[in-house]
Amino acid sequence: MEAIKEHKGLVLPLDRSNIDTDQIIPKQFLKRIERTGFGQYLFYNWRFDDDGNPQEDFALNQPQYQKSSILIAGENFGCGSSREHAPWALDDYGFKVIIAPSFADIFYNNALKNGIILIKMEEEQLNKWMLKAEESSFVLSVDLKNQQITDDTGNVIDFEIPEYHKEKLMNGWDDIALTLLQEDKITAYENLTSVN
Numbered sequence: 001m002e003a004i005k006e007h008k009g010l011v012l013p014l015d016r017s018n019i020d021t022d023q024i025i026p027k028q029f030l031k032r033i034e035r036t037g038f039g040q041y042l043f044y045n046w047r048f049d050d051d052g053n054p055q056e057d058f059a060l061n062q063p064q065y066q067k068s069s070i071l072i073a074g075e076n077f078g079c080g081s082s083r084e085h086a087p088w089a090l091d092d093y094g095f096k097v098i099i100a101p102s103f104a105d106i107f108y109n110n111a112l113k114n115g116i117i118l119i120k121m122e123e124e125q126l127n128k129w130m131l132k133a134e135e136s137s138f139v140l141s142v143d144l145k146n147q148q149i150t151d152d153t154g155n156v157i158d159f160e161i162p163e164y165h166k167e168k169l170m171n172g173w174d175d176i177a178l179t180l181l182q183e184d185k186i187t188a189y190e191n192l193t194s195v196n
Helices: 085-093 105-113 123-135 163-171 175-180 183-195
Strands: 006-014 068-073 097-100 117-120 139-143 148-150 156-158
Touching: 006 123, 068 123, 085 105, 097 123, 097 139, 105 117, 105 163
Parallel strands: 006 068, 068 097, 097 117
Antiparallel strands: 006 139, 139 148, 148 156
């Protein structure tokens, strides 16, 4: 997993609540066995019509949002089934940060484990950013170390994130890397058990 300490990016406003994992990555695209290649199917049923043509009214198909890497959305983002393909699709498309009032628990943990910064933000602040992003190109800077978001006017907003997840993201540690930090202890235990 790639370490991430800071990220500055264009904001995609997705003013919808209860966005479930089947909308993030529909079930018919879950046949791949690797973690890559899912970005092209992100929000597929909203991005494309039944014939596979882009829906012009969906934000991801609009030119001003093509290079978005920060997604802001409504409450309960990532609800539904526990598919890990949802954060894979978001990451593969290029999203590094998702900001919402709340997240579904399983999605929250899956996304953090896959290197996406998830930030819970009060609706009042989120709605201000949503309006700015809908009106014109809007950029946010996320400082994970200091747990601050700076908008394009220099306004700074603090955010909370569990220290455990923060440390993993900043160091690029997935669960395997975290286990390997204990390699000396694991080796010592294996040597001890092999003697007995």
